[in-house]
Amino acid sequence: MTDDQAGPREVPEATIARLPVYLRTLTLLAEGGASSVSSDEFARAAGVNSAKLRKDLSHLGSYGVRGVGYDVEYLIYQISRELGLTHDWPVAIVGMGNLGQALAGYASFGTKGFRVVALFDTAPEVIGRTVSGLTVRPFAELDEVLCDQPIVIGVIATPAAPAQAVCDRLVASGVASVLNFAPGVVTVPAGVELRKVDLSTELQILAYHEQRKLLPRLEPADQPTIAATTGTAR
Amino acid sequence: MTDDQAGPREVPEATIARLPVYLRTLTLLAEGGASSVSSDEFARAAGVNSAKLRKDLSHLGSYGVRGVGYDVEYLIYQISRELGLTHDWPVAIVGMGNLGQALAGYASFGTKGFRVVALFDTAPEVIGRTVSGLTVRPFAELDEVLCDQPIVIGVIATPAAPAQAVCDRLVASGVASVLNFAPGVVTVPAGVELRKVDLSTELQILAYHEQRKLLPRLEPADQPTIAATTGTAR
């Protein structure tokens, strides 16, 4: 009712979360030589159902042709544009432990719209080292570095304890989006975007489903648990 | 209607995904000396609203006391049990690049129900090396290793290209849950649990929201983009 004034269309959050998958799928299709694709083929390749795919794409506009399908290159462009990948987003990573180093070298961080431009740590033995072509700077010099170049996305790859303080510093220095790999709850003021990747959460969700596979079997008769089954062999 | 036969309660997927956060929050509260907590305090610490928290907990059972709150230790136990963390889940990691090494050393993988028991790679220069106290084995010897010890959760930390093949081998060898860090779509047969952690997806979702902050400003007048703003200072 109050929604359709003007401005950019409101795309549902669930759709946004799937656009990256669609984009990657289209890139693979393009590499495979496809110039056009139907929602049916496309959906199969992306691992979703085709009604959902069409509904998702309809939120971006009418980029298909009835009776024909979608032009692969054109759709790649439109999704990239919608996601903001036609801009170049400078990224900083804080925490150069194992994970931070892995992220600094991670290919996806260096392609398609993202550029890692600064690395930070507090440990003297790490500061000054070169990781993936960048010198690790002291986190205390954050503001100095941000004077030289703007940073839009801050990645937190520290342990849990300093994560909130690091996040606060990043936000105070004008970083507008934060991707947090540290376990634990981190909060940001309104207007700052925060996403979280939590490895142990993912494992725990798998454990839950694993246990559910086990439980029904255990009820009728008493069967040995996973822990008890094998474990003897040499 | 057909649901409430017997068997373990069906807990909504959205609730399951929040249980790990609740568990971590409770652990912090316990470390802080709290023995009891109200849903209001608890919700604030976990970063959710208290109605949602109570609803979530009600799916596990009635573990609170009206007028009083929840016993912290008891709730820790109940959530752990629900998530299957009272079992011990053996984990294998495939791919010992930067990310795989980071994961092998990651604390969460070694605590609370999970134990990394095998590391695999195919590169001769990595095989035989010791990472976090474990010797990296050739992936070709997967079945041999699984004879010695069962593995329930397989973690894929390879590049995108071999991910599906690695996944197929894991599943064929009896691995029942897969956590995939490789970009791209990987599919598993029914009955096998699959979760995906995709770093570039997370970045792209941030980029979308970042762009949306920019767009409304650009419409009335013509303003410089982020890329054009700073960038002069030495």
Place this chain on the structure above:
DNA sequence: TAGATTGTTAATCGATTAACAATC
């Protein structure tokens, strides 16, 4: 025109939330 496939409608399903009765 006939066949194909999109974009949209409407029904269904699941998740969130406020409010409050139950109860410690």
Place this chain on the structure above:
DNA sequence: TAGATTGTTAATCGATTAACAATC
């Protein structure tokens, strides 16, 4: 008993899906 707080109800919201009219 009075005050506090849970567990549940019911309303609302958003996401999914099947079906099909629009249209190439």
